[in-house]
Amino acid sequence: MSGSSMRTRLHKILHCTLLATIAGLICIAQSAAQEAVTLLLINGRIWTVNPQQKEAEAVAIAANKIVAVGSTADILKLKGPGTATIDLDGRRVLPGFNDAHVHFFAGGSNLTGPQLRYSQSQSEFRNTLEAFVRHVPKGQWITGGNWDHENWRPADLPSRQLIDPVTPDRPVLIKRLDGHMSLANSLALKLAGVDKNTKDVPGGVIVRDADGNPTGILKDAAQALVAGIIPPPTEDQIITAVRAAQVYANAQGVTSVQDMSAAPNVFHAYQSMLKDGLLRVRISGHQPLATWERQAAVGIRADFGNDYLHIGGMKGYADGSLGSITALLFKPYLDAPETSGIASAELANPEQMWHNIQGADSAGLQIAIHAIGDKANNTILDFYERLEREGGKRDRRLRIEHAQHLIAEDIPRFAKLGVIASMQPYHCIDDGRWAEKRIGPERARTAYAFRTLIDTGATLAFGSDWDVAPMSPLMGIYAAVTRRTLDNERPDGWVPEQKITVEEAVHAYTMGSAFASFEEKLKGSIEPGKLADLIVLSDDIFTIDPAKIAETKVMITLFDGKVIASPHPSYLYKRSPSGLILRP
Numbered sequence: 001m002s003g004s005s006m007r008t009r010l011h012k013i014l015h016c017t018l019l020a021t022i023a024g025l026i027c028i029a030q031s032a033a034q035e036a037v038t039l040l041l042i043n044g045r046i047w048t049v050n051p052q053q054k055e056a057e058a059v060a061i062a063a064n065k066i067v068a069v070g071s072t073a074d075i076l077k078l079k080g081p082g083t084a085t086i087d088l089d090g091r092r093v094l095p096g097f098n099d100a101h102v103h104f105f106a107g108g109s110n111l112t113g114p115q116l117r118y119s120q121s122q123s124e125f126r127n128t129l130e131a132f133v134r135h136v137p138k139g140q141w142i143t144g145g146n147w148d149h150e151n152w153r154p155a156d157l158p159s160r161q162l163i164d165p166v167t168p169d170r171p172v173l174i175k176r177l178d179g180h181m182s183l184a185n186s187l188a189l190k191l192a193g194v195d196k197n198t199k200d201v202p203g204g205v206i207v208r209d210a211d212g213n214p215t216g217i218l219k220d221a222a223q224a225l226v227a228g229i230i231p232p233p234t235e236d237q238i239i240t241a242v243r244a245a246q247v248y249a250n251a252q253g254v255t256s257v258q259d260m261s262a263a264p265n266v267f268h269a270y271q272s273m274l275k276d277g278l279l280r281v282r283i284s285g286h287q288p289l290a291t292w293e294r295q296a297a298v299g300i301r302a303d304f305g306n307d308y309l310h311i312g313g314m315k316g317y318a319d320g321s322l323g324s325i326t327a328l329l330f331k332p333y334l335d336a337p338e339t340s341g342i343a344s345a346e347l348a349n350p351e352q353m354w355h356n357i358q359g360a361d362s363a364g365l366q367i368a369i370h371a372i373g374d375k376a377n378n379t380i381l382d383f384y385e386r387l388e389r390e391g392g393k394r395d396r397r398l399r400i401e402h403a404q405h406l407i408a409e410d411i412p413r414f415a416k417l418g419v420i421a422s423m424q425p426y427h428c429i430d431d432g433r434w435a436e437k438r439i440g441p442e443r444a445r446t447a448y449a450f451r452t453l454i455d456t457g458a459t460l461a462f463g464s465d466w467d468v469a470p471m472s473p474l475m476g477i478y479a480a481v482t483r484r485t486l487d488n489e490r491p492d493g494w495v496p497e498q499k500i501t502v503e504e505a506v507h508a509y510t511m512g513s514a515f516a517s518f519e520e521k522l523k524g525s526i527e528p529g530k531l532a533d534l535i536v537l538s539d540d541i542f543t544i545d546p547a548k549i550a551e552t553k554v555m556i557t558l559f560d561g562k563v564i565a566s567p568h569p570s571y572l573y574k575r576s577p578s579g580l581i582l583r584p
């Protein structure tokens with residue numbers, strides 16, 4: 001570069017910086033004048049996720065927007081007669097978390113059902129159910145449950161005889177936490193016509209007693225014999241579940257979610273809630289990839305909606321999961337050498353899947369595909385590469401959901417193709433307990449490859465996969481930073497070279513996930529003009545021992561400029577000898 005062009009460039013940079021500063025000041029002055037400042041947060045340690053101004057002390061909010069970020073002294077100058085002030089007393093503030101992968105209605109339904117997961121015996125299980133049943137109208141189905149007989153000694157399966165006395169007039173079908181079996185009461189079996197003479201169904205088992213009568217336990221496909229007769233939820237029931245999910249989300253500091261299963265009836269409920277002013281999280285709803293034509297037919301494209309409700313993402317599946325030995329791998333499982341996993345029903349017909357991907361993309365919709373095994377990820381990356389080759393480069397924000405197991409050569413392809421790795425760090429410390437038995441140490445080196453993905457330039461968007469895992473971003477940040485498995489067996493972390501920093505994990509849970517839904521100009525950082533979604537933490541996760549991040553609490557959640565959760569009444573996690581567990 002010649003001396004003069006260097007000077008010109010420097011001059012340009014200085015000029016732009018000066019202009020930006022002046023523009024910023026004018027912007028503060030204008031918004032303050034136009035719209036009354038409603039709330040000030042002062043004396044805090046604000047992590048903005050804005051690279052131009054990483055740290056600040058104070059924020060000014062007018063209605064639902066951030067209008068200024070700076071020092072306490074400067075921000076206090078914006079105080080008007082009607083301005084409320086929160087003195088943060090040195091506490092850490094972050095942008096509200098954006099969970100990039102949840103199953104919101106299913107999670108909410110389980111919250112509004114009986115809470116059986118932590119029952120330690122058959123009698124506690126029955127008593128908890130009995131207490132719940134009192135609040136349910138007669139005749140109404142009782143579902144959910146998430147019970148786990150492995151907590152009981154002896155670990156005997158429950159039977160209909162155990163629960164019939166407390167549920168004589170309400171049909172019950174409650175599932176085990178893995179979803180592979182359910183317990184029905186006698187009334188439910190009767191309504192479904194399941195008795196001694198009912199034959200087992202392919203892929204399912206009706207567990208029977210010595211006389212051949214069903215015990216109430218239905219395994220795998222047999223669950224559908226009863227589940228199939230449960231009436232679909234009414235809109236009121238869906239709204240009740242979603243509101244419970246919102247309360248839970250807000251308590252975790254979550255102010256935006258990306259719902260991977262926003263079925264039409266659920267999306268209707270979201271619309272009703274939007275209209276009635278009931279939304280307390282911003283929702284981006286994904287629809288099944290195979291239904292892309294429905295959206296294309298009415299002209300919906302990616303990033304359609306408003307600040308509260310958003311649509312235009314299509315979710316597909318490439319494979320299963322590592323836990324159930326169905327993640328699609330290049331090489332066989334170590335502990336199940338007869339299999340390398342299974343392609344999903346969608347990927348089993350690759351031509352049809354390509355047709356859907358290509359069709360959705362050319363209609364301008366966004367594509368997000370679940371891929372866990374290395375071969376599943378490789379196949380989807382190939383599809384995405386083909387999209388760019390045949391359709392040209394554009395800002396598609398293609399996503400792979402989970403991206404758990406990757407061959408080393410595929411990691412740089414995420415950045416190269418602009419594919420967002422939408423990952424759930426909690427799964428890493430959960431699977432990390434046993435994953436090496438299944439895939440061996442070599443393949444483990446590129447499992448949940450947060451570090452290498454970031455180093456090769458990929459965007460990470462973090463989420464929870466709730467309610468497969470708890471919706472706790474702080475737990476997720478702890479997981480990404482420490483990689484300490486839930487059993488505490490690996491204090492230095494599972495595959496420690498893939499750890500990332502707190503700053504990087506926070507970015508993935510805020511800006512990264514905002515980018516993944518095309519909303520990075522609206523949210524994801526604390527800067528003037530962005531939506532006022534912020535959280536206040538009990539401890540500064542940037543300075544405390546990373547092992548303590550999981551115990552940090554969300555003290556205040558601010559959504560749309562208003563305090564909606566404060567202070568967090570109970571601490572969701574506690575440390576136990578067997579590791580970190582969710583409090584009941």
Ligand SMILES: [Zn+2]
Nearest residue numbers: 101103260465
């Ligand atoms: Zn999921």
